[in-house]
Amino acid sequence: MKKDITNIHRLLDGDAAGEKEAIIRQIQDDPVLRKEFDDLSAAVELLEQEGRMQPPLAFTASVMRKLPSPAESLAGRLKRFLFGSRVLRWNMAAALAIVLLTVVTTILMMKQLTHLDPNSVSPAFPSGEQAAMVRLTFVAPDARNVAVAGNFNKWRTDSHVMTRENGTWTITLPLKPGVYTYMFIVDNKQWVTDPHAETYRDDGFGYQNAVLKVAI
Amino acid sequence: MDALVQDDEHDIIKRCQDGDSDSYAVIVDRYQTLAYTVACRMLGDAETANDIAQESFLAAYEGLRHFRFGSKFSSWLTSIVLNKCRDHLRSRRPTVGIDEIAEIRETRRRNPEQEASAGESADALQKALDGLPTDYREVLILKHIEELDYKSISEILGVSVAALKVRAHRGRELLRALLERSGVTP
Numbered sequence: 259m260k261k262d263i264t265n266i267h268r269l270l271d272g273d274a275a276g277e278k279e280a281i282i283r284q285i286q287d288d289p290v291l292r293k294e295f296d297d298l299s300a301a302v303e304l305l306e307q308e309g310r311m312q313p314p315l316a317f318t319a320s321v322m323r324k325l326p327s328p329a330e331s332l333a334g335r336l337k338r339f340l341f342g343s344r345v346l347r348w349n350m351a352a353a354l355a356i357v358l359l360t361v362v363t364t365i366l367m368m369k370q371l372t373h374l375d376p377n378s379v380s381p382a383f384p385s386g387e388q389a390a391m392v393r394l395t396f397v398a399p400d401a402r403n404v405a406v407a408g409n410f411n412k413w414r415t416d417s418h419v420m421t422r423e424n425g426t427w428t429i430t431l432p433l434k435p436g437v438y439t440y441m442f443i444v445d446n447k448q449w450v451t452d453p454h455a456e457t458y459r460d461d462g463f464g465y466q467n468a469v470l471k472v473a474i
Numbered sequence: 475m476d477a478l479v480q481d482d483e484h485d486i487i488k489r490c491q492d493g494d495s496d497s498y499a500v501i502v503d504r505y506q507t508l509a510y511t512v513a514c515r516m517l518g519d520a521e522t523a524n525d526i527a528q529e530s531f532l533a534a535y536e537g538l539r540h541f542r543f544g545s546k547f548s549s550w551l552t553s554i555v556l557n558k559c560r561d562h563l564r565s566r567r568p569t570v571g572i573d574e575i576a577e578i579r580e581t582r583r584r585n586p587e588q589e590a591s592a593g594e595s596a597d598a599l600q601k602a603l604d605g606l607p608t609d610y611r612e613v614l615i616l617k618h619i620e621e622l623d624y625k626s627i628s629e630i631l632g633v634s635v636a637a638l639k640v641r642a643h644r645g646r647e648l649l650r651a652l653l654e655r656s657g658v659t660p
Contacts, residue, residue: 264643267639267642267643267646270646271617271624271639271642273639297650297654298646298647298650300650300653301646301649301650301653302618302646304595304599304653304658305599305614305618305619305649306618306619306621308595308596308599309511309515309599309615309618309619310507310511310619311507311510311511311514311515311520311523312507312510313506313507313509313510313524313527314524317502317506317510317524317527317528318499318502318503318506320528321498321502321506321528321531321532322495322496322498322499322502324528324532325495325498325532325535326535326536
């Protein structure tokens, strides 16, 4: 009997190719074997017909979302650092610190600006040092030309020629912070002290140089 | 699987190994039913099976650079799914003991109709599978649901074909008993 039941399993495994007909005949002739065969076949058929399961619709998408990111190149990381969006976390202490820093910086800048000529701006020299743009004016309606010479240009009389505007001569000089002395030269011969200078200093030759203080 | 699909699969896996992760979607799409079915029938719980099947695909992807085409990808994936299922089952609950199996054999003829209304046949099938020892369940799933031959099953489980046939024989007998008890089969 045990051998007969083993034959049933051989049939179910597809292993009884040469003896298939003989085994089937044997099963049909024996009611007990037939019952065994029918019951086992029903169980196998149930497995084959009902066994398969369909995964959720988004299964593949879900797996793909969880895949690790491929190794990113240095250029890619830099690009993401510079242009990638990010969420900044903050709290009230940080916000207040930023506000305080902004206020202090603004006050300091305003304070420095008050030291400059109202017409001044602050470009930078090639060395990176900040400079003030200082505008000098001199009223001489009858002059043919006016230049300014001072310690900022080694007292050269031909390097900084002023421009006439309705009888008033002007020039704008980029100057680093410091103290400068200067004079105007009218018609290439007459040295004239700036009548609107804040202070003056003797030049040792009987004249007074105008004194200009530049601060940023 | 025919040779054309095998060649195609070889190329896809090579692309994945070269860093083209998008190509892996083709593999997942192709074997999702296999992985999900095996996990579902092994564990009897759809949600856990979904997690285990997805974890198996991720593990396969992580290990893909070591895959040398010595076996079919589907066999390799199936072995990963089964390993994860065994780990999960070990941490969850024991399977039916030998004494319980003997009791089922004895009682199945005494109460053939008691659980005739146990529910859908699919539910009854899963309950019956849940009652099988793990090694019997593995063989029946691969043999009669995935319809693999014993040579392929032997590669997946690392068990000889002769031993697999014994497990299938005993597994079918026990499955029949459990199904009879539930009233699904006569």
